[in-house]
Amino acid sequence: MTLTPTESLATISRERLSVWSSPGVARPITLILLAVVALFAGRLFSAGLPSWTAAEAILTQSLFVAVLAFGQGLIMLIGGLDLSIPGVVALSATIVALSTSVYGVETWLAVLLALIASALVGLLDGYLISRFKIPAFIVTLAMGGILIGLTIGFTFGRQAPSAPPILIELFSGSGKIFGIGIPIVVFLIVGALGYVIQARSRFGRSVHLFGSSPAAARIAGMPVRRIEVSVYVVGALASGVGGIMLLGFSGNARLSLGDAWLMPAIAAVLVGGTIIGSGFGFWQSTLMATVLLTTITVVIGATGLSQGWKDVLYGVIILIALSFMRRDGGALKRVFAGLRKTQERPAVQSAP
Amino acid sequence: MERRGFVARVLRNGTVRAALVLAVFLIAWSVLQLGGLSVFLINSWLLLSLPLVLAASGVTLVIFTGEFDLSAAGVVAVTNVLMATWLSELGWLGLPLAVLVGAVVGLFNGFLVVVMRLPAIAVTLATFIILGGLALVILPTPGGRIDPGIIDFFTGQLVVPRSIIFLMVIALLWLLYRNTRMGVHAYGVGQDAEALRLSGVAVDRVKFGVFALAGTLYGLAGAVLAAVVQTGDATIGSSYLLATFAAVAIGGAAFTGGSGSVLGTMLGALTLTVIPKVLFVLGISGWVQRVFEGMLIIAAVLVGAVATQSEQRKVQAVKTTPKVEAPTVSVSGGERP
Numbered sequence: 024m025t026l027t028p029t030e031s032l033a034t035i036s037r038e039r040l041s042v043w044s045s046p047g048v049a050r051p052i053t054l055i056l057l058a059v060v061a062l063f064a065g066r067l068f069s070a071g072l073p074s075w076t077a078a079e080a081i082l083t084q085s086l087f088v089a090v091l092a093f094g095q096g097l098i099m100l101i102g103g104l105d106l107s108i109p110g111v112v113a114l115s116a117t118i119v120a121l122s123t124s125v126y127g128v129e130t131w132l133a134v135l136l137a138l139i140a141s142a143l144v145g146l147l148d149g150y151l152i153s154r155f156k157i158p159a160f161i162v163t164l165a166m167g168g169i170l171i172g173l174t175i176g177f178t179f180g181r182q183a184p185s186a187p188p189i190l191i192e193l194f195s196g197s198g199k200i201f202g203i204g205i206p207i208v209v210f211l212i213v214g215a216l217g218y219v220i221q222a223r224s225r226f227g228r229s230v231h232l233f234g235s236s237p238a239a240a241r242i243a244g245m246p247v248r249r250i251e252v253s254v255y256v257v258g259a260l261a262s263g264v265g266g267i268m269l270l271g272f273s274g275n276a277r278l279s280l281g282d283a284w285l286m287p288a289i290a291a292v293l294v295g296g297t298i299i300g301s302g303f304g305f306w307q308s309t310l311m312a313t314v315l316l317t318t319i320t321v322v323i324g325a326t327g328l329s330q331g332w333k334d335v336l337y338g339v340i341i342l343i344a345l346s347f348m349r350r351d352g353g354a355l356k357r358v359f360a361g362l363r364k365t366q367e368r369p370a371v372q373s374a375p
Numbered sequence: 376m377e378r379r380g381f382v383a384r385v386l387r388n389g390t391v392r393a394a395l396v397l398a399v400f401l402i403a404w405s406v407l408q409l410g411g412l413s414v415f416l417i418n419s420w421l422l423l424s425l426p427l428v429l430a431a432s433g434v435t436l437v438i439f440t441g442e443f444d445l446s447a448a449g450v451v452a453v454t455n456v457l458m459a460t461w462l463s464e465l466g467w468l469g470l471p472l473a474v475l476v477g478a479v480v481g482l483f484n485g486f487l488v489v490v491m492r493l494p495a496i497a498v499t500l501a502t503f504i505i506l507g508g509l510a511l512v513i514l515p516t517p518g519g520r521i522d523p524g525i526i527d528f529f530t531g532q533l534v535v536p537r538s539i540i541f542l543m544v545i546a547l548l549w550l551l552y553r554n555t556r557m558g559v560h561a562y563g564v565g566q567d568a569e570a571l572r573l574s575g576v577a578v579d580r581v582k583f584g585v586f587a588l589a590g591t592l593y594g595l596a597g598a599v600l601a602a603v604v605q606t607g608d609a610t611i612g613s614s615y616l617l618a619t620f621a622a623v624a625i626g627g628a629a630f631t632g633g634s635g636s637v638l639g640t641m642l643g644a645l646t647l648t649v650i651p652k653v654l655f656v657l658g659i660s661g662w663v664q665r666v667f668e669g670m671l672i673i674a675a676v677l678v679g680a681v682a683t684q685s686e687q688r689k690v691q692a693v694k695t696t697p698k699v700e701a702p703t704v705s706v707s708g709g710e711r712p
Contacts, residue, residue, distance in 0.1 A: 157630065
């Protein structure tokens with residue numbers, strides 16, 4: 024479609040006017056409003072629910088989901104799926120806990136070691152996936168199994184080593200800056216950092232382009248192999264960071280440390296509206312989706328729901344998100360469009 | 376065109392590769408096992424393989440069409456648990472009901488993927504989680520009771536151990552299915568769905584049918600698993616997520632769809648259940664086993680990927696050379712499902 028200058032100007036101004044309905048703005052706002060509604064609806068299940076303590080707990084737990092969902096989101100943007108999160112989380116947490124508590128390594132060095140190990144895992148994942156065109160979920164699934172095996176090997180079946188005190192102070196929620204829990208501050212930092220990396224940096228933009236069309240990215244002369252590999256490195260690094268934070272949160276490095284956080288991370292990306300393998304997705308939406316999902320978990324948790332029902336709930340949420348969060352803005356946008364009775368621009372093509 | 380040796384040509388066949396891998400482990404097992412292999416040992420190995428063979432075969436059928444199905448582990452968990460609880464008092468009727476549950480899940484997956492046009496990976500991951508959760512709700516701790524008639528039916532003897540007969544029946548059914556209209560079309564969908572659609576095949580219906588058929592196989596797998604281990608366990612299915620795809624990888628089917636054989640997957644599943652036995656007689660501990668299995672899967676996928684990639688490159692070269700002057704920029708081949 025070719026536009027004359029005036030026409031294109033008109034298109035642009037119409038786009039400007041509709042900024043509030045653009046998915047990068049409307050969706051995160053909708054999601055956070057839903058989270059607030061869910062928190063107040065928690066009143067139905069528990070008398071003490073809409074409270075500051077609950078809100079703090081929700082934001083604290085959202086931090087871990089957000090960190091893991093950041094890596095998962097980038098990987099899903101380019102059509103992959105990272106099932107090695109529990110493995111990388113266990114590995115990095117065990118490296119930190121074991122080297123500080125048993126071998127007396129300084130905490131900063133232990134953290135550095137864990138991050139290097141995570142990055143190497145991502146490098147290997149990314150190499151195998153991009154070089155041999157193997158489905159990402161199989162490589163990461165097998166890699167997760169290997170990592171759990173290696174972690175058992177490291178610890179020799181010893182009792183789970185405990186976290187260094189500084190990490191407990193930072194991530195258990197006991198430490199505070201200006202009266203705000205440290206995890207909440209970190210959550211805000213992670214949110215800002217993630218936005219800069221995914222939406223504003225050269226790397227983030229090349230990931231979006233590569234995700235929307237690897238062929239176009241290659242023809243445009245982009246180093247596609249390097250982009251794809253670095254996505255998996257960044258993804259594994261995010262899991263590694265998540266592992267270190269979860270170590271501080273839970274106090275010791277259990278093997279199952281990351282098990283419960285894989286599905287929330289995937290669900291957050293999908294609820295945030297990222298479409299697998301399309302290059303379409305917004306970090307701010309994913310971030311708000313982590314808050315919404317954690318709120319739902321906390322509210323439901325107040326009813327004393329068993330793990331089985333929680334799994335069912337997450338699966339249903341993923342299915343609902345998949346059905347409604349489409350590229351054209353999904354059900355919500357269609358409703359708004361109907362209310363305003365405006366002439367929409369030509370329909371954006373939905374995901375293939 | 377370069378000439379290839381006989382060995383290279385034979386190794387190009389994924390089923391042959393899988394048979395070789397299995398042979399290596401079987402020889403290792405028979406040499407290392409004290410007192411050699413007995414009918415009892417072999418029977419217990421085949422029996423334990425049977426549910427994995429069924430589930431992995433279902434996954435293979437879906438992969439032929441170029442889609443993925445991660446729900447196998449969930450269906451196995453639910454039907455396994457159902458056999459030990461609600462269905463255990465129904466006797467014979469329990470078996471078809473469990474299979475029916477699997478078929479319903481398969482139809483549900485097919486509906487979401489084909490009609491709603493949602494990505495298969497995400498959809499089947501969601502059904503996997505939901506079913507795994509339901510299994511935990513139905514039977515929070517391992518236990519329950521399996522109908523003795525059903526146990527006998529699968530584990531009993533009929534001249535030879537029945538496990539052998541069942542495996543042969545599955546192989547035979549595959550050979551029949553392969554030549555049915557649906558079987559042929561399913562291959563075609565995986566190779567070039569658009570071409571098939573243009574030639575008048577209802578591609579959507581084929582995919583729908585394959586998802587339903589796969590679900591049926593998972594349901595059967597869960598029921599057989601219940602009969603083999605003689606108890607219900609909601610978490611036993613979770614190992615099937617990795618194991619089914621590992622069996623497909625070792626079996627040599629391409630994850631891009633359109634090539635491979637269920638026979639290869641069957642051999643892959645048999646290999647996966649013989650590995651723990653070999654490592655056990657070697658006295659190797661559990662964690663090495665996990666690492667080893669993971670590496671074997673990656674190695675198997677690598678070998679398969681290299682084989683199909685060189686195959687595709689050959690086909691592409693034949694396709695493009697007469698038309699394009701300088702085939703340096705390859706536009707296709709970059710997309711991956």
